[in-house]
Amino acid sequence: xxxxxxxxxxxxxxxxxxxxxxxxxxxxxxxxxxxxxxxxxxxxxxxxxxxxxxxxxxxxxxxxxxxxxxxxxxxxxxxxxxxxxxxxxxxxxxxxxxxxxxxxxxxxxxxxxxxxxxxxxxxxxxxxxxxxxxxxxxxxxxxxxxxxxxxxxxxxxxxxxxxxxxxxxxxxxxxxxxxxxxxxxxxxxxxxxxxxxxxxxxxxxxxxxxxxxxxxxxxxxxxxxxxxxxxxxxxxxxxxxxxxxxxxxxxxxxxxxxxxxxxxxxxxxxxxxxxxxxxxxxxxxxxxxxxxxxxxxxxxxxxxxxxxxxxxxxxxxxxxxxxxxxxxxxxxxxxxxxxxxxxxxxxxxxxxxxxxxxxxxxxxxxxxxxxxxxxxxxxxxxxxxxxxxxxxxxxxxxxxxxxxxxxxxxxxxxxxxxxxxxxxxxxxxxxxxxxxxxxxxxxxxxxxxxxxxxxxxxxxxxxxxxxxxxxxxxxxxxxxxxxxxxxxxxxxxxxxxxxxxxxxxxxxxxxxxxxxxxxxxxxxxxxxxxxxxxxxxxxxxxxxxxxxxxxxxxx
Ligand code: GAP
Numbered sequence: 001x002x003x004x005x006x007x008x009x010x011x012x013x014x015x016x017x018x019x020x021x022x023x024x025x026x027x028x029x030x031x032x033x034x035x036x037x038x039x040x041x042x043x044x045x046x047x048x049x050x051x052x053x054x055x056x057x058x059x060x061x062x063x064x065x066x067x068x069x070x071x072x073x074x075x076x077x078x079x080x081x082x083x084x085x086x087x088x089x090x091x092x093x094x095x096x097x098x099x100x101x102x103x104x105x106x107x108x109x110x111x112x113x114x115x116x117x118x119x120x121x122x123x124x125x126x127x128x129x130x131x132x133x134x135x136x137x138x139x140x141x142x143x144x145x146x147x148x149x150x151x152x153x154x155x156x157x158x159x160x161x162x163x164x165x166x167x168x169x170x171x172x173x174x175x176x177x178x179x180x181x182x183x184x185x186x187x188x189x190x191x192x193x194x195x196x197x198x199x200x201x202x203x204x205x206x207x208x209x210x211x212x213x214x215x216x217x218x219x220x221x222x223x224x225x226x227x228x229x230x231x232x233x234x235x236x237x238x239x240x241x242x243x244x245x246x247x248x249x250x251x252x253x254x255x256x257x258x259x260x261x262x263x264x265x266x267x268x269x270x271x272x273x274x275x276x277x278x279x280x281x282x283x284x285x286x287x288x289x290x291x292x293x294x295x296x297x298x299x300x301x302x303x304x305x306x307x308x309x310x311x312x313x314x315x316x317x318x319x320x321x322x323x324x325x326x327x328x329x330x331x332x333x334x335x336x337x338x339x340x341x342x343x344x345x346x347x348x349x350x351x352x353x354x355x356x357x358x359x360x361x362x363x364x365x366x367x368x369x370x371x372x373x374x375x376x377x378x379x380x381x382x383x384x385x386x387x388x389x390x391x392x393x394x395x396x397x398x399x400x401x402x403x404x405x406x407x408x409x410x411x412x413x414x415x416x417x418x419x420x421x422x423x424x425x426x427x428x429x430x431x432x433x434x435x436x437x438x439x440x441x442x443x444x445x446x447x448x449x450x451x452x453x454x455x456x457x458x459x460x461x462x463x464x465x466x467x468x469x470x471x472x473x474x475x476x477x478x479x480x481x482x483x484x485x486x487x488x489x490x491x492x493x494x495x496x497x498x499x500x501x502x503x504x505x506x507x508x509x510x511x512x513x514x515x516x517x518x519x520x521x522x523x524x525x526x527x528x529x530x531x532x533x534x535x536x537x538x539x540x541x542x543x544x545x546x547x548x549x550x551x552x553x554x555x
Contacts, residue, residue, distance in 0.1 A: 003344040030270030030278035040459035071255035077237025087392035098207040102197035114175035119149035128152035128192035230264035238286040254289040281421035288412035298359040313454035318342040335359040341427040355419035362411040365399040441500040451510030455553040467518040477517040
């Protein structure tokens with residue numbers, strides 16, 4: 001079944017998973033709120049990650065596939081950090097996109113998302129172009145624009161006494177590549193070769209850099225002195241606390257520091273629902289290890305993180321682990337793989353990133369010791385300013401690690417699994433959505449919408465119903481409900497409407513277990529437990545309900 005994003009979005013609003021931020025004022029692009037069910041779902045996603053990384057981790061034994069036992073610990077660091085952090089890390093200089101604006105409509109676009117279809121004549125010269133303010137790929141050129149380009153080729157060839165191109169050559173690239181191609185060939189971007197806004201036909205500005213970090217002002221200081229940034233990633237909080245954690249804790253390399261927290265990026269084109277937001281939450285872990293063992297640890301974390309999504313209900317058919325090509329790798333990275341999901345808003349065989357697992361070498365700790373690093377050949381060196389001094393000085397603190405068993409001092413290498421809590425939540429929402437047909441109370445087939453969340457992630461674990469609102473059933477049901485709540489199990493109590501309709505309401509929000517108190521309960525002291533996915537109904541003794549629900553959630 002091809003899932004329709006519109007239906008998922010509508011359900012999320014109708015049942016209280018996700019709302020647009022500040023909706024009554026028209027909303028704010030790139031910002032989203034989680035409603036009563038969404039907040040529970042996202043908390044469960046975070047909890048599943050934290051539990052896997054920290055709570056259930058046993059540092060005395062090597063988990064399956066791990067090269068050896070290792071330590072894990074958590075931190076919670078501030079959203080606003082010393083501005084030097086972002087200068088040393090490279091974000092201040094590098095964390096930007098190139099943008100163009102339509103001069104008339106004022107709409108702003110990422111240069112690498114603007115497509116230019118270029119027509120080449122038989123002498124290989126570019127003669128005309130058509131612009132799209134979107135990534136259209138080779139296939140997306142419209143008939144009208146193709147005709148215009150073919151006409152331009154024919155006119156140019158006629159004017160220049162060239163033989164007619166048998167197959168007019170038209171290729172699509174992005175605006176950045178187009179501008180570079182013209183500049184390299186020494187051809188001015190004027191007339192038919194000028195990329196223009198397709199909506200207004202008007203001019204586009206020159207590409208301009210746009211920093212993605214949100215600026216803010218600390219205290220009463222104004223100007224550069226008081227300028228600080230909302231963090232664009234949680235990772236730097238772990239790097240700058242590496243020494244604190246080593247000095248204060250019992251951890252020894254290899255170990256990981258995990259953190260969950262908000263990050264902010266002034267994305268130019270927030271889109272695809274919560275997928276690309278301006279305020280979002282990350283679940284990042286920095287794993288510090290000996291350089292000689294780093295590649296083994298990279299392989300371990302890459303596979304372990306991919307499996308985490310499958311263990312929590314993502315169908316492997318919809319999930320890929322994609323290794324970056326050498327061209328895609330960040331300048332400091334010797335290996336990166338992305339966990340990617342086939343979101344319903346993507347084309348067939350296209351996937352969106354859920355998480356990146358990167359081998360970052362010693363880039364981060366060195367940057368915070370020495371200052372901003374740049375690549376020179378195969379070396380990372382401190383970037384110098386025009387006076388030959390470090391462009392941005394590091395902290396100057398010693399962030400090396402001394403292994404008191406081997407008596408070796410070294411800068412640990414870092415493996416970083418960096419996941420998005422909102423993207424993971426969106427993937428779990430999309431994956432859970434199903435429509436099927438099930439018999440109603442009278443045995444007639446009815447269509448049903450069901451959210452097949454993994455029980456660990458389901459926002460509500462159990463719903464308790466009295467079959468009818470009399471004969472003592474509401475009291476027994478309320479008592480069971482109270483016991484579930486007391487045990488910390490997310491539950492609801494519902495006595496409104498026919499039992500079939502109550503089941504449908506719970507299916508639509510993904511409640512895995514419905515417990516019904518009926519006419520037999522008084523005699524057998526049992527309730528009917530109905531499973532959302534198999535629809536199997538079983539009698540369970542009231543005294544065992546809490547334990548049974550917990551067993552089914554945690555396996
Ligand atoms: N420390 C490395 C880092 O931040 P990233 O690939 O930029 O790497 C990690 O971000 C994860 O954070 C992404 O895989 C994605 O899940 C999430 N993420 C990044 N930008 C996001 C955005 N604008 N909206 C929602 N999630 C985002």
